Amino acid sequence: MNKTLDFIRVSPNTEQTPSALIVTLHGWGANAQDVASLLPYLNLPDYEFLLPNAPYPYPYTDTGRAWYDLRNENMYQGLIESRQLLIDWLHSLEINTGVPLSRTILSGFSQGGAMTLDVGLTLPLAGLVVMSGYLHPGVATLNKSSFPPTLIMHGRQDEVVPLSAAIKAREVAQALGVAVDYHEFDMGHEINLQMLEVLRNFVIKTIADETKL
Helix, strand or coil, rough: CCCCCCCCEEEECCCCCCCCEEEEEEECHHHHHHHHHCHHHCCCCEEEEECCCCCCCCECCCCEEEECCCCCHHCCHHHHHHHHHHHHHHHHHHHHCCCCCCHHEEEEHHHHHHHHHHHHHCCCCCCCCCCCCCCCCHHCCCCCCCCEEEEEEEEECCCCCCCHHHHHHEEEEEECCEEEEEECCCCCCCCCCHHHHHHHHHHHHHHHHHHHC
């Protein structure tokens, strides 16, 4: 397995340090290039995007990647390793970009959304965005005094990760004391333009609030 994460970096067209970082984690079987295709729709030209590839090969295609195995016989195999890789990589970003974690938003779709909750609630990030994601076992036992504000979005017709997973994630996060912004959409397991608009507004507000501190 890779000892670090390879990633796509999309920087603003300026020599200045970006306003903030947005890290987006792809889902099971996708890759960073799939995420990169969505960036033009976000219209956030002053932000730098970092799109890591998960460390494991996807078992069904040559181009897909995985954060851990989701097949029943190997469920969650590789999670511990991916978690540590992702934490170490996130901590390295300030040195490499000049932007601290306090101005970094971690986001993810599906399995990437689960990784966002898993890792993001333990770090001093500006905010978290979970799209069609779910909770890993053990998140409810986190013991911290403060957490990043968290946006959770899910499709009511999601046939891969049921809506109940988003509702549970919201309830557990709120019980921990997380400030949760929750949205449901009439869609399946996907990312649509309406979701991207909500994400954009959350990013702008969250970074603006961080600037005031």
